[in-house]
Amino acid sequence: MLRVNQTLRTRQRGAAIRRTALRLLDWFDRHARDLPWRRTRDPYAIWVSEIMLQQTQVKTVIPYWTRWMRRLPTLRHLARARASTIHKLWEGLGYYTRVRNLQKAAKVILTRHGGRFPETFDDVLALPGVGRYTAGAICSIAFNQPTPVLDGNVIRVLTRVFGIAGDPRTRTVNARLWTLAEDLVIASRDNATRGRRDACSRLNQSLMELGALVCTPRQPDCGACPLAAHCFARRQGRIEDLPNLRPRPAATRRRFAAFVVHSNGRYLVRRRPEDVVNGHLWEFPNIELNGGSLETAARACLRVKTAAPRPLCTIRHSITRYRITLDAFTVEPEGPLRFTEGRWLTLPELKRLSFPSAHRRILEQLNGVREPRSP
Ligand code: SF4
Incomplete structure (x- = not known):
């Protein structure tokens, strides 16, 4: 039996x-x-x-x-x-x-x-x-x-259809x-x-496509779904429960300051090491703010005393679970810079480099206009 x-x-x-x-x-x-x-x-x-x-x-x-x-x-x-x-x-x-x-x-x-x-x-x-x-x-x-x-798309479809x-x-x-x-x-x-x-x-692409277009995370369009007649989640009213994913860990907020230093038509930028997030890309000198004054942060970052930093723009973005606020400032050093890992480049030269999105947006502020990204 x-x-x-x-x-x-x-x-x-x-x-x-x-x-x-x-x-x-x-x-x-x-x-x-x-x-x-x-x-x-x-x-x-x-x-x-x-x-x-x-x-x-x-x-x-x-x-x-x-x-x-x-x-x-x-x-x-x-x-x-x-x-x-x-x-x-x-x-x-x-x-x-x-x-x-x-x-x-x-x-x-x-x-x-x-x-x-x-x-x-x-x-x-x-x-x-x-x-x-x-x-x-x-x-x-x-x-x-x-x-x-x-x-993720395929998991959503399969868990819902097969319960x-x-x-x-x-x-x-x-x-x-x-x-x-x-x-x-x-x-x-x-x-x-x-x-x-x-x-x-076509079968694999259909699963991905159905998850992307019809069986979406919220408010799936079951009326347009070819699997609706046999879908467990739809029949049982369990669409919101499936897939059964644990809630993500709470996001952590972090705050950074970036400093735009300008001299004789050139700007100071540095390249990130290869083995870190956004490795190999260029950025304006920046530092994580952990309390303390902005002048102290600028001095720690640029290794020189500066006049009071002037706000340029604020950029909010996310990397993995971090919600990052990046405040960009223009600064004038009060003495020679001992910042060895950077390069001084003109705006046209900077535009040819690769920047993480947040620093690309600082660069766009310097241009005054948004330019299409073209390699
Ligand atoms: S019927 Fe609805 S919940 Fe079920 S697979 Fe189709 S779109 Fe997703």
């Missing part, structure tokens, strides 16, 4: 997987957005798009990706590009380790794979900066392999979600015999 029940459950689960895969494929055929990286099967172009999409939304990525592909159209171009070029192309996307890993991986592909993008999941996974999600995305989208993907109530970040629940994602992409491959091309690629 037990075995009969188990067989029945396995059959029911298999039917639910096949039905879900088919509905997703049908929906994607009709609703897929026309995105530039969807017009190619070039694994390099798809890889770049996937890494950029881990940073921000599709509409922000489109101009970045387009510029990148125009400037670095092949792996070889990326492998040979100057560090300043790749950072400039990435400027504003954040998480600059990712762009450096892209270049490291391009070099690995040139040396270990003869310049040909590897096609096996394990070889792709072994590249610097490539995790299970990215390897799955590249192998399925570029090579139509049944390799699953699981990101998975545990915390997706725990090992057991996460493993269960990967298995589910894999079963779906395998089911799509088996459906490919019914005349669908690129079924694995």
